[in-house]
Each structure stands twice: as structure tokens, then as C-alpha cells.
Amino acid sequence: MNFNQLKSIYPSAFLTDDSNNDQNYLTFPYQNQWIHFDKKQLTSSESKLLHLILNKETDIKNPENPQSKWYDFLIENNSILPAESGNYRIIQFNIKKKDTNFNKKLWLNAFKSFFENVEAAFFINDHYGLLIQHYSGYSLNQDETIGILQTLDDDFSIKTKGYIGQYWSISLEIKDIFNEEQTIFFNQLDKSKQVFSLPDIALSYYASEALFKxxxxxxxxxxxxxxxxxxxxxxxxxxxxxxxxxxxxxxxxxxxxxxxxxxxxxxxxxxxxxxxxxxxxxxxxxx
Structure with missing residues (x-):
């Protein structure tokens, strides 16, 4: 679905070059820009539908990256669980200021190498992707992850932001949890430090609507x-x-x-x- 089609249904929708991060709008990455919808004009069902449509629209399959069960489950809405047991967290990353020489596959391999027990890692579109990690006793903390991204940013001449999700036991509910974590990441992208997690933004994110009133x-x-x-x-x-x-x-x-x-x-x-x-x-x- 292209922007003009969406605009005909939601006349107040608009595009920007950055995420804008206004709590009054539902925001999604759209091609090389961001698309915004006024929350006041959306029902709960419409919001869920837009999540399904635009998460699908932003998908750009990359033949360089092999498909995984996690990709199928989270992005393709496959109902088959990607694992039988265990606790997993989803680390989201968003890359800006890359030039035409940026090698996604090389960067992704370098990024993965810093983490243990990586179940999957892939780009969803040209600048946004996920790393899924299985918990096994030790995980890099927020400061360590910031150090990793700063090192890679210097090496690749880019600017990266990340969101570290909580560990969750494997279940069908992980898909809904991921959708909310994704919304949090996009809405807080330009408001928080380079790498953030739920405790960093929970107060501002969940209190914003009440404060607005x-x-x-x-x-x-x-x-x-x-x-x-x-x-x-x-x-x-x-x-x-x-x-x-x-x-x-x-x-x-x-x-x-x-x-x-x-x-x-x-x-x-x-x-x-x-x-x-x-x-x-x-x-x-x-x-």
C-alpha cells in the first residue's frame, strides 16, 4: 500500500525525514522516511491493522541474509513458534548516516560476534533490524552494548541506536510483546541515549498520555x-x-x-x- 492510498483513508497522515517522536502520533518507518498517524483518529483495531500492514510494507527481503524461524514468526506472522523452550530477548537496531559503501552483511556479522547464543540476526529493511538472543546465564549490559555500537559506528562511519528488550519465555505472546517494543523504540528513537531499554523510558512513555490531559x-x-x-x-x-x-x-x-x-x-x-x-x-x- 503506497502513501497516497493511506492518505486517502487517513487524510491527516504525513511523512517526515526523521521519526519526529510525538506521542500523539503512531509512527512507522516507511521506505526511506517515517509515516505518522494521529492516534486520536485511530481505533484500537485500526492501530493493530496499521502495525500489520506497515510492518509488512517495510519488509525488504535481503537474499544475502538467510531466512530464519524468528523472521518468519515476528515479521511474516507465521504462527509456528521459532523455539520449543527458553527465554529470549530482542535487540533492535536502527542505522543512520550510512553511505553507498555501507556493507550490511559485514556490519551484521561484526555486531553478532559480540554476543553469545545469538539465535538470529537480520535486517528488516534498509536501516532497521533485529538480533534475537537466547538467555544462558550472562548477557552484555547496556553500557557494554553502547561501547560496541560506538566502536562499530567509528569503523563503519555510521550512527546507530539500539533498544534492548527484556527476556521473555517463548510463547505466542512474544509477537505482541515485540510489536509493543518496536513501537516504543520508534517513538523514543530521538529522545533517548544511544542504547536504551524499558526502564529508561517507561515513565515518560507510559505517562505521556495522562500528562497531556x-x-x-x-x-x-x-x-x-x-x-x-x-x-x-x-x-x-x-x-x-x-x-x-x-x-x-x-x-x-x-x-x-x-x-x-x-x-x-x-x-x-x-x-x-x-x-x-x-x-x-x-x-x-x-x-
Whole structure:
């Protein structure tokens, strides 16, 4: 189904070059762009149908990568379980800024080599793919995975983001769980650090709809917008768990410069980003 056909059914649908990550929209990768649908205009059944259609549409079968039972189960909606027992997690990856010389097969083999007990790994489309890992006692943590991607990014001159799913026991429900993890990944792609997981974004992702309905939060948001660069500042401190030195490094500014901005924001708003309750409130205002 092409964009014009979808547009005739959902007139408010639109395309962008990035994921946009507005919680009010249901977002999917579409060819080399992103397609967005207004959630308010979708029923639950329509949302599920769009997941089925667009996950299928984005599929570009790559003859370089052998098909697997996991591909058939997750992408082709085959009802046969890809394994008989065990716990598995799905690591999603999305690659940007690749040039025409980028070798997907070479990158995928390098990426797989860092993980133990890989059941399957494949690209779903030109930039997005999955790695499925079987739990056997030890797994690379988030920081280690970030280090891997940073190394590969330097080697291949690309920019990669990843989402580490939870381990789940094998069952038919894994397909629904994957669909939700996929939606989370696409919607949080430009809001989170290079590699993230459910605990990193659960608060912002699941609280966003309730916050949107609050007149108090909306008023505070309007006031927050009047402070230039504050959203970036809040995000940096939140992602670095209140550590001022790490936040300054994240923003590529001197620690004293960051301290000055924090003091100025406190004088203007009465909110101290050094206080964890104030920081939490300010972070919620940015989502």
C-alpha cells in the first residue's frame, strides 16, 4: 500500500525525514522516511491493522541474509513458534548516516560476534533490524552494548541506536510483546541515549498520555518553553542521573557553564534541577 492510498483513508497522515517522536502520533518507518498517524483518529483495531500492514510494507527481503524461524514468526506472522523452550530477548537496531559503501552483511556479522547464543540476526529493511538472543546465564549490559555500537559506528562511519528488550519465555505472546517494543523504540528513537531499554523510558512513555490531559502540566510546559535551551539541559541531567559533570560532557560545555545555567534557571523558575523531585517534574514537562 503506497502513501497516497493511506492518505486517502487517513487524510491527516504525513511523512517526515526523521521519526519526529510525538506521542500523539503512531509512527512507522516507511521506505526511506517515517509515516505518522494521529492516534486520536485511530481505533484500537485500526492501530493493530496499521502495525500489520506497515510492518509488512517495510519488509525488504535481503537474499544475502538467510531466512530464519524468528523472521518468519515476528515479521511474516507465521504462527509456528521459532523455539520449543527458553527465554529470549530482542535487540533492535536502527542505522543512520550510512553511505553507498555501507556493507550490511559485514556490519551484521561484526555486531553478532559480540554476543553469545545469538539465535538470529537480520535486517528488516534498509536501516532497521533485529538480533534475537537466547538467555544462558550472562548477557552484555547496556553500557557494554553502547561501547560496541560506538566502536562499530567509528569503523563503519555510521550512527546507530539500539533498544534492548527484556527476556521473555517463548510463547505466542512474544509477537505482541515485540510489536509493543518496536513501537516504543520508534517513538523514543530521538529522545533517548544511544542504547536504551524499558526502564529508561517507561515513565515518560507510559505517562505521556495522562500528562497531556493535565491543565497544570500544560501550563507549566508553556512557561518552561520560555526558557531557551532548557529542554536540552533537563534531558542531559536526567539521562546522566543528576551528575553535573557527566551532563556537562554530554552537552559539550564546561561544568561551570552548566552550573551557571542551572543557577539562572532556578532564579527564574524556582525549580532546582539538583533536586531529584524538581528534576523529575521538569523531565515530565519535556515529554
Amino acid at each position: 493535565s491543565p497544570i502540566i500544560q501550563q507549566l510546559k508553556e512557561e518552561l518553553i520560555s526558557h531557551s535551551e532548557i529542554k536540552e539541559l533537563i534531558t542531559a541531567i536526567w539521562l546522566n542521573q543528576g551528575n553535573i559533570s557527566l551532563a556537562a560532557k554530554y552537552l559539550y560545555i564546561h561544568r561551570n557553564t552548566l552550573q551557571y545555567r542551572l543557577d539562572r534557571f532556578y532564579e527564574e523558575s524556582g525549580l532546582s534541577l539538583k533536586n531529584r523531585d524538581d528534576l523529575l517534574l521538569c523531565y515530565l514537562l519535556t515529554i
